Structures are given as C-alpha cells and as structure tokens.
Amino acid sequence: MKIAFYGSSLVSAYWNGAATYYRGLLRALAAKGYDITFYEPDVYDRQKHRDIDPPDWCKVVVYDGTIDALKAAASEAAEADIVVKASGVGFEDDLLLEEVLRNAQTQALKIFWDVDAPATLAELKGCSDHPLRRALAEIDLVLTYGGGDPVVTAYRSVGAADCVPIYNALDPQTHHPVPEEGRFTADLAFLGNRLPDREARVEHFFLEPAFRLPDRNFLLGGSGWQDKPMSANVRYIGHVPTGDHNAFNVTPMAVLNISRASMAENGFSPATRVFEAAGAGACLITDHWEGIELFLKPGEEVLVARDGQDVAALVAALSRRSAQEIGQRARMRVLAEHTYVNRAEVVDKIFRARLGARMEAAE
Missing domain, CATH: 3.40.50.2000 (Glycogen Phosphorylase B;)
Incomplete structure (x- = not known):
C-alpha cells in the first residue's frame, strides 16, 4: 500500500521536534511493506541542517516554499492508498490540507495526524470556521501522538469521525546506551x-x-x-x-x-x-x-x-x-x-481494517 505523508521534515530535526516520531513510525511501517513517500517544504533552513540522509525505507520529496511547488506536491496524493496530512508542516498548512484532500482518490484513506493536539484543539474551539474544522467532514480519521481520552473526546466534539492516539516511542536503532562523554x-x-x-x-x-x-x-x-x-x-x-x-x-x-x-x-x-x-x-x-x-x-x-x-x-x-x-x-x-515497532502494529491494524472495510463496501 502506498502512503503519501505530508509533514514538517523527515531529514532534519532542526526546530522540528516531530522528526524522531516520524522516523521511528515510518521506518517501522516500511518494514511491514508500506511504500512511503514523505513530502516536506524547504523552509526554516531545515535543509541546511539535515541530520540524516534520505533513508532507503522512505522516499523524501523536498518542495520549494512556493504555492506552485506546494500544489505540485499535493497533486501526488492522487497516487496513494493512504494520504496523511500532519499538523505543523510550517508552510501554508491550511492550503496544503485543502489541496491534499482535493487530490486524494475517493477510495483513499484520508488522515490528519496531529503532533500537537492541545494547540490544534485550542485553535479549533476558538474558531467555528477554522479550515481544519471544516475539513474534518472529509477526513476519515485523526491520529495524534498523545492526548488520551481527553483529546479523543475533544476531537469528536468538533466533528472528527474518529480519533486514535499513537504515542511517541523508542527507536532502539537510534537511541541506545553509548559510552559517557x-x-x-x-x-x-x-x-x-x-x-x-x-x-x-x-x-x-x-x-x-x-x-x-x-x-x-x-x-x-x-x-x-x-x-x-x-x-x-x-x-x-x-x-x-x-x-x-x-x-x-x-x-x-x-x-x-x-x-x-x-x-x-x-x-x-x-x-x-x-x-x-x-x-x-x-x-x-x-x-x-x-x-x-x-x-x-x-x-x-x-x-x-x-x-x-x-x-x-x-x-x-x-x-x-x-x-x-x-x-x-x-x-x-x-x-x-514502547518501541515504534509496537506502535506500528497498532497503526497497521487500523489501516488494514479501515481499507478492508472500504473495499468490502465498494463490492
């Protein structure tokens, strides 16, 4: 299954606290057979502060910080079975969400993945006409990297069809004991x-x-x-x-x-x-x-x-x-x-169950 993932950055952790989360989860999902492309904008000097090379388990597409480049990247959502727009991408987030949803196939699983749910929910509650709040009707599922029942309840109250926390975890290949310095x-x-x-x-x-x-x-x-x-x-x-x-x-x-x-x-x-x-x-x-x-x-x-x-x-x-x-x-x-392999098991079951149900309904 192909995943088009639109996030802040996979190759740079510079002013990007979600990098570790993205890397751990997506590498674990790739090991389960998912074909993943990560789309990230060239903003905030992140490309000048890369701390990893593009990995072999995920294709990375870096697009210029322009509207035309954003729309071109979003158009590739049409090729994916699962389309993910993350929070806090950092460049025209509202327009990116709109374009990604517009280009996604009707049968594709459409996900908003929130890496800062408390902040996002505060925005939604304070603005009934917020672009994300309007878009929730088109989004199949909200995933968050924390929050528990309070976040699940809050997201459902503003129109989300469903919300599931996928917590942070450990990537043992990256974080492990080393000699003291x-x-x-x-x-x-x-x-x-x-x-x-x-x-x-x-x-x-x-x-x-x-x-x-x-x-x-x-x-x-x-x-x-x-x-x-x-x-x-x-x-x-x-x-x-x-x-x-x-x-x-x-x-x-x-x-x-x-x-x-x-x-x-x-x-x-x-x-x-x-x-x-x-x-x-x-x-x-x-x-x-x-x-x-x-x-x-x-x-x-x-x-x-x-x-x-x-x-x-x-x-x-x-x-x-x-x-x-x-x-x-x-x-x-x-x-x-609490490893990303553990978390990927949960995500994989969610993806397969929802896509399977969708295919059955279409028959």
Missing part, C-alpha cells in the same frame, strides 16, 4: 529549545533547583537560552545535534523532562525525549502529568516531580548507583512495550 558531565541535564509555553516551566523545574543546589552541577542544552539569567552552577552548551543525544542522556547522573504547558495540562502526552532517555538507559526525572504510569512506573522506572522543590530533593537524594538502576529498569520497560 566528559563534556556532558552533570548531576542533572535538560535539553530543550526555548519556547514561549515551556520557558516558565524550565525556570520552575530546572533553573530554580539549580539555584537551590549550588554544590551540584547542572547542564542546559538547546537553542535560545544564551541570554537567560541562570546561576553559576548551570553550564549552557547551546544546540545539541541529534547524533549527540545518546551521550547527552547517559553521561549525567539524571536527565530532566519538562513538558510544554499545554501538554502537561492535557496529560497522556509523553515527549519523544522521555523514550530517547529511557532507551539510552538514563535516569529520568519528569514533571508530573496525568498518565505517566501508562508508560513508566513512578519511583522505579522514572522519578516524578510536581515542582522545582521536588526536583531539588530528588537530585539531592540520588546516587549514581540508584540512578543507573532506575535507568536500566526504564530501558527494559520501553524495549518491551
């Missing part, structure tokens, strides 16, 4: 770009604990923090390429996950960073959000903090040995239950 040595490390709906939480869960523990070493990675006030025991290293993420995760005593505000409020939305860290065998401390126990067991496979004071207390009490034990238990859990 001295440049990432710290008691607690956090990696994340500076974003408006994350900054206050980074202050609360990372910078405040650093101030509380002046005798401990903290490491901050990610773009945009260079002018952020921080205590002397915080070392800022800027952008960390994806090829260095494993070493970044395994070297510190513990790493911190801080959800964006909308994700934390909604719950059931583990970031890719959660599985990257667990896959490398890191000891993960995460901010609290509803549903964490579906993925990792608090206290045994992950440490959970409700505020900055909790983070400081956890770091102060943690030893290198106990951190390694937590990291190993987390790694075993995600390898058993």
Whole structure:
C-alpha cells in the first residue's frame, strides 16, 4: 500500500521536534511493506541542517516554499492508498490540507495526524470556521501522538469521525546506551529549545533547583537560552545535534523532562525525549502529568516531580548507583512495550481494517 505523508521534515530535526516520531513510525511501517513517500517544504533552513540522509525505507520529496511547488506536491496524493496530512508542516498548512484532500482518490484513506493536539484543539474551539474544522467532514480519521481520552473526546466534539492516539516511542536503532562523554558531565541535564509555553516551566523545574543546589552541577542544552539569567552552577552548551543525544542522556547522573504547558495540562502526552532517555538507559526525572504510569512506573522506572522543590530533593537524594538502576529498569520497560515497532502494529491494524472495510463496501 502506498502512503503519501505530508509533514514538517523527515531529514532534519532542526526546530522540528516531530522528526524522531516520524522516523521511528515510518521506518517501522516500511518494514511491514508500506511504500512511503514523505513530502516536506524547504523552509526554516531545515535543509541546511539535515541530520540524516534520505533513508532507503522512505522516499523524501523536498518542495520549494512556493504555492506552485506546494500544489505540485499535493497533486501526488492522487497516487496513494493512504494520504496523511500532519499538523505543523510550517508552510501554508491550511492550503496544503485543502489541496491534499482535493487530490486524494475517493477510495483513499484520508488522515490528519496531529503532533500537537492541545494547540490544534485550542485553535479549533476558538474558531467555528477554522479550515481544519471544516475539513474534518472529509477526513476519515485523526491520529495524534498523545492526548488520551481527553483529546479523543475533544476531537469528536468538533466533528472528527474518529480519533486514535499513537504515542511517541523508542527507536532502539537510534537511541541506545553509548559510552559517557566528559563534556556532558552533570548531576542533572535538560535539553530543550526555548519556547514561549515551556520557558516558565524550565525556570520552575530546572533553573530554580539549580539555584537551590549550588554544590551540584547542572547542564542546559538547546537553542535560545544564551541570554537567560541562570546561576553559576548551570553550564549552557547551546544546540545539541541529534547524533549527540545518546551521550547527552547517559553521561549525567539524571536527565530532566519538562513538558510544554499545554501538554502537561492535557496529560497522556509523553515527549519523544522521555523514550530517547529511557532507551539510552538514563535516569529520568519528569514533571508530573496525568498518565505517566501508562508508560513508566513512578519511583522505579522514572522519578516524578510536581515542582522545582521536588526536583531539588530528588537530585539531592540520588546516587549514581540508584540512578543507573532506575535507568536500566526504564530501558527494559520501553524495549518491551514502547518501541515504534509496537506502535506500528497498532497503526497497521487500523489501516488494514479501515481499507478492508472500504473495499468490502465498494463490492
């Protein structure tokens, strides 16, 4: 079966947090026999910051950031059995959705794949005439990379025929244990770009604990923090390429996950960073959000903090040995239950069941 997938970028993770998710899922689906073409626009300098070459398991089509190029790429949806428009493509998203749906075959399975459901739903609820809300009547299924029952209920309430969460997961070929590297040595490390709906939480869960523990070493990675006030025991290293993420995760005593505000409020939305860290065998401390126990067991496979004071207390009490034990238990859990192979099994069953039912109805 042919899949035409329109997303932000497969070959570049530059300002593109969905890259790991796309790569893991699509590679696992390709292994099941799907013929996949990924269409991405040449915007935000992503093509200048590629971190992988076009893979052999997926054809990548990069189109110019022009309307004509967008329409040409969208016209190729006509050749696919399954057509996917992802959220947050980054160039004329509304027009791309319209063009993709217009070109898709009548019998094709049409999917909107939302990689930021809380933000999308906030837009839909505030605008009854939103282009996506109007398009839901033509879309067979909404898939999301998180959200649980709250997102499913919300999507159905705005007109979606159905909604199924397909959670983030681990790609063991990409994220795994590696030797430690001295440049990432710290008691607690956090990696994340500076974003408006994350900054206050980074202050609360990372910078405040650093101030509380002046005798401990903290490491901050990610773009945009260079002018952020921080205590002397915080070392800022800027952008960390994806090829260095494993070493970044395994070297510190513990790493911190801080959800964006909308994700934390909604719950059931583990970031890719959660599985990257667990896959490398890191000891993960995460901010609290509803549903964490579906993925990792608090206290045994992950440490959970409700505020900055909790983070400081956890770091102060943690030893290198106990951190390694937590990291190993987390790694075993995600390898058993939360890989992209596991997720692809779910997606494959959904695709085959829906296309099969459609073929039967057409006979």
